[in-house]
Amino acid sequence: xxxxxxxxxxxxxxxxxxxxxxxxxxxxxxxxxxxxxxxxxxxxxxxxxxxxxxxxxxxxxxxxxxxxxxxxxxxxxxxxxxxxxxxxxxxxxxxxxxxxxxxxxxxxxxxxxxxxxxxxxxxxxxxxxxxxxxxxxxxxxxxxxxxxxxxxxxxxxxxxxxxxxxxxxxxxxxxxxxxxxxxxxxxxxxxxxxxxxxxxxxxxxxxxxxxxxxxxxxxxxxxxxxxxxxxxxxxxxxxxxxxxxxxxxxxxxxxxxxxxxxxxxxxxxxxxxxxxxxxxxxxxxxxxxxxxxx
Numbered sequence: 001x002x003x004x005x006x007x008x009x010x011x012x013x014x015x016x017x018x019x020x021x022x023x024x025x026x027x028x029x030x031x032x033x034x035x036x037x038x039x040x041x042x043x044x045x046x047x048x049x050x051x052x053x054x055x056x057x058x059x060x061x062x063x064x065x066x067x068x069x070x071x072x073x074x075x076x077x078x079x080x081x082x083x084x085x086x087x088x089x090x091x092x093x094x095x096x097x098x099x100x101x102x103x104x105x106x107x108x109x110x111x112x113x114x115x116x117x118x119x120x121x122x123x124x125x126x127x128x129x130x131x132x133x134x135x136x137x138x139x140x141x142x143x144x145x146x147x148x149x150x151x152x153x154x155x156x157x158x159x160x161x162x163x164x165x166x167x168x169x170x171x172x173x174x175x176x177x178x179x180x181x182x183x184x185x186x187x188x189x190x191x192x193x194x195x196x197x198x199x200x201x202x203x204x205x206x207x208x209x210x211x212x213x214x215x216x217x218x219x220x221x222x223x224x225x226x227x228x229x230x231x232x233x234x235x236x237x238x239x240x241x242x243x244x245x246x247x248x249x250x251x252x253x254x255x256x257x258x259x260x261x262x263x264x265x266x267x268x269x270x271x272x273x274x275x276x277x278x279x280x281x282x283x284x285x286x287x288x289x290x291x292x293x294x
Contacts, residue, residue: 056291057166057234058089058151065242067281069101073274076254077105079140085242085281093151097172099246100144111137128212128257131188136216136256138182140275143248145226147174157233166234176226176248178275182219182256189215195264207264214265216256224250224272232283237290240283248275 065085071078081103089095111134118130128136154168194214198205230244251270253259259269 052293054293055166055237056092056293057237058095058168058285059091059291061089062286063087063089063097063283064286065281065283067242067279069246069277069279071275072278073276074108076108076111076137077139078108079103079105079275083144087149092154095149095151096147097149098144098146100142102142103140105139125210132212135184135188136182138180138216138218138254138256140178140180143176143178145174145176145248147172147226147228168232170230170232172226172228174226176224176250178222178248178250180219180222180252182216184216184256189213195262195266209263211258211263211265216253217265217267218253218256218270222250222252224248238285238288240285242281242283244279246277246279248277249273
């Protein structure tokens, strides 16, 4: 009985001390008790900021990021290149930027497999020669975007509870642009009137219904939709590793072939395609000196 009495007294003392720790030491401004006014009693930390002396790693800073970028879903030719990202951060969340990338092209494994099945002089008139297939594929020597960016999350990463780095996640949306080129010489793409009847003197020449010698019509400038998302991993106050997935979506016909199977190539063979890229860069934040909150 004595042990129970001592235990109850100890629990009561701890409860009183705990409640006192959360109580506001200053009296309520109202003459009535807080329970009657409906106000919640808070301690002095309620009006304090969530994080003191937080580093403003992007707010009102200009970002310059040399980068490398490569396609991850190309059917016929991988686009691989380097470029530059320029971005201005109005605050911790919103920014505007542009990106430009100069690229080269590398044949995918699918092209190598198709080439192995073709010949220079195919027996089937519907089958392209190696030159008719390869020369019609297009490349993307330059592409880029202008965008708005939202950074909703930021925090810290810990490695083995000893090394800590700051990070943030961002999402981008804007306008994509690209320059496409294809090289099909007149000796290969020699049909000057694909799918059309021609008049030669007094003779009427019907369309040859062979799409393999038609111009591919898959070069020129393109404008479309840009979407992206990525992460900054800050190495210090002004350097960050920038990893991004970017989608440049615009009208394209990468093969330059008769996609709609009407036996000739025209602009209807182009489709709205998503060109997915993975990029890695090194972001340099200017000015190099970081600001801190109170």
